[in-house]
Amino acid sequence: MTAPAGSSVEVPRHRGQALPGVDRRRALRIVERNALAYRRAWVVFLTGFAEPVLYLLSIGIGVGALVGEVVVGDRTTPYEVFVAPGLLAAAAMNGAVFDTTFNFFVKFKYARTYDAVLATPLRVGDVAAGEVIWALGRGAAYAGAFLVAMLAFGLVGSAWAVLALPAAVLIGYAFAGLGLAATTWMRSFVDFDYVMLAIIPMFLFSATFFPLDRYPGVLAGLVAVTPLYQGVALVRALVTGDAGPGLLVHVAYLVALGTAGLWVAVRRLRLLLQP
């Protein structure tokens, strides 16, 4: 994950370089920079931890008491058990999207942070990879904390749930790549309304709060191809112990999406940052 995308073809490979266009050590300097910046703003991390837990308490446990049980396929689960993996996946999405759209845009367009960075040995590929690694690290921290909360509420039904953490990282990767690529087309903060326009329906309708079989055929097919649905399905299967080789399809989907996004982002950023 450190060196996504065959992000540079024209730069020759050197030793110590994970993939063309990305040097792992240099990419990690961006992570270091963000850690320095957040050292003084650690409070925002609390909201990242708190948000999914609040949803879990309100929708999962609160509304869940009214809903009772959910039937998915041939199994019946308490509503909070059904909803928790969806919230985990959505938290991973939200964290990655926030870091790679809003936060990235500020540094890219207004603070001109990368203009300064690119005057040093770092390259555009290193910057993009570094920002994605940072977003993943942060997403993993949130997902890990949420998993612990799920465990505390007795919502984890299988040892496979351990893999929900790397699954959350994968979801983060897919949305980080997508977010970074989308941000290269943003002109001003007004354009972030489009991001919300994509994120909120996905959050509400990707089988997060109710099963896919509630949709009529065509609509179910449409929901099934959204990246968040892919993530939700993956995490839910792992947490409920429904693991099987079929899950690799979700994995492949998320990896491909993240890599494609990053590939596009690096190309676009080269044009924009190094005209």
Add this chain to the structure above:
Amino acid sequence: MQGGSPLIHARSLTKRFGDFVAVDGIDFEVHRGETFGFLGPNGAGKSSTMRMIGCVSPISAGTLRILGMDPVTDGPAIRSRLGVVPQEDTLDTELTVWDNLVIYGRYFGLTRAEIRERATELLAFARLEERARDRVDPLSGGMKRRLTIARALINRPELLLLDEPTTGLDPQARHLLWERLYRLKREGVTQVITTHYMDEAEQLCDRLVIMDRARIVAEGSPRQLIERHATRDVVELRFTTHDEQDAAAEALSATAGGAGAEVEPLPDRILLYTGDGDGTVAAVTGNGVQPSSVLVRRSTLEDVFLRLTGRTLEDE
């Protein structure tokens, strides 16, 4: 490579943005230890040239070698030996003064111990010791500039690129900066500066080129350029009314040739370029021209600049 070969070598260096030619086939060389200037009006191509030298903008055509290397293939290796002071401050506003230096050192792959030692020195150099723990936002323009220069020195660069280093600073801040740049020059740091302040170019540059409309129109030391492209003295005549000035301009065009001066009427005054200012003044007033004020001065780089690049404002 060090011996006589230049630090920067450019031949037919060209930068195009679509159909627009920002830099049109320029040749120049910068040698170790010298301070080299790019002068020119806004839009002349100075910053585009600087960005190509800084290996953050690919060249469109021609040859460019920096420290003997090719920016296309050796960008990171070249940049690791450069210091860059961009036209607009790009300090990291989310970090403190100290952390700005630290993270910049990390971008260059320096160890924390190395960075601690250098950052301490550089803060003293930039006279910012007391502000180390502050964020950069509340710093004054001069302080930000000094911090930007300090940051550019964290990797002990062999070549320092300064794009309009003192634009927007008050005179005290400018003089302090100039003094710091002198000090770097004495320490042997090669510097490339763009500016449109002629006094800055005269103060700092050993050698400079004047750019206009994407090309180099003159090259030399400040003294050589004045000798080559301007007369020794300039006489400035002012008049109380436009009519008086117009009449004088007409009279002078006919006669000042006799006094050995070249006449340039401007909206607010008439300039006479001459080898002998006092003689020209005597000749002019002897001809019955009655200016309200007369100023005789030595030619400056500004005269050269304006004669070569024109006086009309050429905005995009």
